[in-house]
Amino acid sequence: MHVLTTVVGSRTEHWTDLFDILCERPGVRLTVLAADVSPRTRREFARLARRHPAFEARTLPHWLGEGRSGHMASVLVRFGGRPGPAIPPPDVVHVIGEAAYLSTWQALRLCRRRWPGVPTTLYAAQNVVTRFPMPFPLLERHAYRSVDMILPITPAARDVLRAKGYRGAAPIVPLGVDDRIFRPPPSRRVGYQPFTVGFVGRFEHHKGVLDLLRASELVDCDVLLVGDGSLTAEIDLAAARRPGRVRRHAWVGHAELPGLLGEMSVFALPSVEVVQRNVLPWVGIPLREQFGRVLVEAMACGVPVVGSDVGEVPYVMGDAGLVFAAGDVAALAGRLAALRDDPALAQDLSARGLTRVRTHFTWQRVAERLCQVWDGLCDGGSAATAGTGTPNGRITAVAVEEASTR
Known part of the structure; x- marks a missing residue:
């Protein structure tokens, strides 16, 4: 299974631990398209590429970044920038970005043009019903109609989706932590002094x-x-x-x-x-x-x-x-x-x-849940039933080629 993931903004570095876990699962390929990311994210991409031979990432140029607008919703990616190797057709596309983001609209349009019929899933974290100015409400409704499934990270995020009119499947897939790194030290004593x-x-x-x-x-x-x-x-x-x-x-x-x-x-x-x-x-x-x-x-x-x-x-x-x-x-x-x-x-x-x-909340459990969802969609399951099967166990690492952003 080839999974294509799109993500934008300076907080992309928070996802690299998940990408690492996914790359360790056998049987799947992951490709990441990223834009407007931090230098630390680029370093993490390079580390993952060294760690996982099958991993690649493409850092795309952008027309408008988070730094100028103050919000990730307005990041505008230059998908037509310097060409690189052709992206192998994905089996599923996962967009890390809210429904109203310009980059989400761009990613869904890219999928429709290049890989029509490929299942798509979308991340959702908004826990407040916010009415954005035009054209963002139109982009939001377009995303609700276009994706096969939205994956809110909390029950409140799912409630917001319902309040805004999304009626599709919305299983909760939370954020996680790499418990191989974040774990109690062997000598930790709760309540030690100084407090x-x-x-x-x-x-x-x-x-x-x-x-x-x-x-x-x-x-x-x-x-x-x-x-x-x-x-x-x-x-x-x-x-x-x-x-x-x-x-x-x-x-x-x-x-x-x-x-x-x-x-x-x-x-x-x-x-x-x-x-x-x-x-x-x-x-x-x-x-x-x-x-x-x-x-x-x-x-x-x-x-x-x-x-x-x-x-x-x-x-x-x-x-x-x-x-x-x-x-x-x-x-x-x-x-x-x-x-x-x-x-x-x-x-x-x-x-x-x-x-x-x-x-x-471990990334291992999150990765397992994502694989269940994606396997169900790739196997032809409906949006209502995807994610109830058994994960196939492997995720292909993402090929990353860095294009010039300037």
Whole structure:
């Protein structure tokens, strides 16, 4: 089975672990077409190509990128750029991108022109019913009519699809973590001193980073923040006020992140909901946590988690984390204090988190589910029944040729 995947934007690097897992499955071939990706993604593509002889990727040029518009929906790919080797006809096409994205419309048009009749599946993560300006609603409806199946990552994302009129099959296929990399260190002891609350992500207002700093002062605990963003200066001021108690660490790759997570007594994701206006000033787009992938990474490392009640944070944590009302600093401080003062509770949440990840959120399980869906479609199963069969076990690695983007 030859699977062709399209993906755009700087966050493409988050998918490379899945591509790696897919390439280890025998019997399938994977081809990735990517555009507007980060240098780190290009390096990951090159690493995968060295690791998997059958893997190739094509980094395509683009007319309009995420950096200029502020949103991945407006990325416009130059599929007619410098020609490369012909792409072998795929057995199935999987588009990683929302239905309203310009790049999704382009990918579906490419499939219709070059490989008519090939089954197509589409990723979906939007957990807020957002009414985009024209022409995006038209693109969205076109995608709903064109694809054989949409794969939402959460129940809320599926509810949004239904609210917007999609009536096709929509099995939930969540995001995952590579548990070969993210795993508890052999010597980890939950509740060790000094008690340290950690955060990994963008230092932006909607992530609740400043709330976390205030809560840490109330609890009088250490803080370890990993990432970067517009609030970096304020974090540095907090570190100056509490010398040695607040640490800021730059972004790191997957290989280094488990070590930093292992230094945390508890991981917190105190997100709040905001309205984003960086595409068109008169169009407000609610920004709500669509998944919270780093929660899964922390749980996979045996770190107890605390999260706000925004978006999909409670869904991802399940019974493995403590929830508090978004923006309530005192409530967040209370959850942190509970974990500091009750090692048995911290140990219980750590164990629950490991079980939840291994049951639902490893890339191995996600890859198996995707193979079930794709095998069902390739075998001629209807959209309603695809994904109920047994995976054939192998996925062909993606051929990657990098074209010039300038």
